[in-house]
């Protein structure tokens with residue numbers, strides 16, 4: 018496995034978040050699940066960094082790890098020059114929701130059903146600020162306005178089930194941004210929403226990223242979703258980043274065979290399929306319980322050779338990275 | 346906490362549930378009767394009047410008199426207050442301890458969970474009545490002893506119900522979201538986990554009440570309740586047994602009091618369960 022020293026990403030002193038060789042394992046009774054196997058990336062201030070990949074490749078695990086909510090067994094996470102991976106529980110709780118915040122896939126179930134929107138929002142604000150109740154309430158109303166919810170006073174008194182999915186996701190975003198975090202982690206924030214609402218929420222996140230100066234880690238399994246908002250895209254496969262590139266470069270010149278497969282399966286208006294079935298990739302990802310030696314993609318790859326039975330090299334240059342024997 | 350719209354909806358559903366409403370009526374009548382009737386009834390529940398023993402119902406004694414000439418209605422009304430008090434104390438104590446132990450067990454997990462749950466298993470495996478008899482025999486027939494005995498018997502089921510629903514809520518999205526906000530575990534338990542277990546806790550509470558009342562009646566039937574002349578329903582039933590053929594009134598009425606009370610609370614509890622059951626809630630989504 019490659020270490021951080023070998024990978025040598027363009028060293029970036031200004032990075033707001035640095036992840037090096039992150040390894041996460043879920044220990045179950047019978048086996049352990051190797052959910053993340055050495056993930057490395059930097060997040061520049063105000064950047065939108067997208068992580069895409071199939072279901073089960075470890076995207077959510079990376080996201081939760083950034084907040085210290087997974088069993089991390091190796092690697093390092095540095096946020097604003099603070100080493101999160103070395104913090105104790107209490108210290109980490111002060112960082113969560115304050116310096117780094119997260120929104121989730123299921124807005125319908127991510128709010129406590131028995132508490133009002135206002136209560137939950139005010140609580141989130143007061144966790145990390147010294148604001149009094151009244152000041153926090155004013156701030157809460159202001160936050161609802163900023164996420165595009167009119168009639169904030171009434172909204173504060175409502176219960177989650179009185180709001181639509183899109184509105185609830187706005188509330189989640191308001192809670193996440195209420196303490197002005199340096200990094201916002203959005204784990205499939207639009208997957209559970211209607212198509213029209215999806216676009217609105219993505220646009221909102223992008224707009225707030227500008228306004229709050231927050232950097233965003235945007236996770237999705239649908240590469241089409243991030244084409245417009247992401248500055249850079251990382252493609253994940255079986256717990257690793259196999260390719261990382263600026264968005265335009267990735268779409269114009271995908272290098273890893275898996276990335277090419279992903280892009281080919283995105284429906285596009287300029288390539289009307291004429292009733293042909295959408296191309297999909299053959300086979301399925303290897304089990305995270307028992308990862309094969311070498312490149313985990315090789316069983317599905319049309320370019321695979323004997324070399325692929327050993328760990329593929331990492332090639333870095335032109336602001337992009339690819340992990341494949343084709344680019345030795 | 347305010348009455349949330351969700352609670353209002355549940356109340357409306359409860360009102361449409363006929364059996365539950367019968368339960369509500371029975372329980373209300375019972376409570377009102379035990380509170381108000383002592384002010385109205387002219388008799389002392391323990392005053393004996395042997396010349397008027399074992400009489401049928403009359404204008405003076407609506408339900409007749411027992412073997413010592415005491416007014417049966419008056420004794421039943423006073424007995425009701427014993428039953429309700431025992432029911433209340435036992436339910437309240439089992440609620441506090443059961444929720445505490447169950448929440449600790451489910452939320453903390455690990456060794457804590459193992460120790461608490463094995464303890465509960467041990468209590469459950471022990472015959473409840475026998476345990477109660479042993480405790481009352483040890484501490485004597487006082488209200489405190491009866492309440493302690495019935496509470497110990499009542500905790501395990503409570504703890505299990507709470508533990509199961511805490512375990513379930515612990516995995517919910519809103520708990521993960523709360524952790525991501527940086528909330529402390531204790532705050533999450535109190536704000537996010539327990540309030541969402543309120544349904545099962547409420548059901549268990551209403552079902553605990555009749556069990557406790559029945560438990561007290563059983564103990565006093567066996568002569569292990571409050572000592573005579575306390576007008577406990579179980580004792581009244583026991584005493585009336587000897588005169589069942591000549592004067593069945595006392596047996597019938599004290600038996601009926603126990604039956605109606607337990608029935609009322611059970612109907613209410615079952616109704617609540619129907620209303621709170623997620624399977625009947627799907628229409629709300």
Ligand SMILES: Nc1ncnc2c1ncn2[C@@H]1O[C@H](COP(=O)(O)OP(=O)(O)OP(=O)(O)O)[C@@H](O)[C@H]1O
Pocket residue numbers: 043050052070071072073074075076077078079238305
């Ligand atoms: N709490 C957990 N305990 C045990 N295994 C887990 C846990 N969370 C995730 N996993 C496993 O870890 C692997 C990675 O899961 P993860 O949720 O990170 O994937 P994902 O890329 O987010 O997938 P999806 O697109 O379905 O959300 C999967 O095999 C999953 O089953």
Ligand SMILES: [Mg+2]
Pocket residue numbers: 076077078204205
């Ligand atoms: Mg996921």
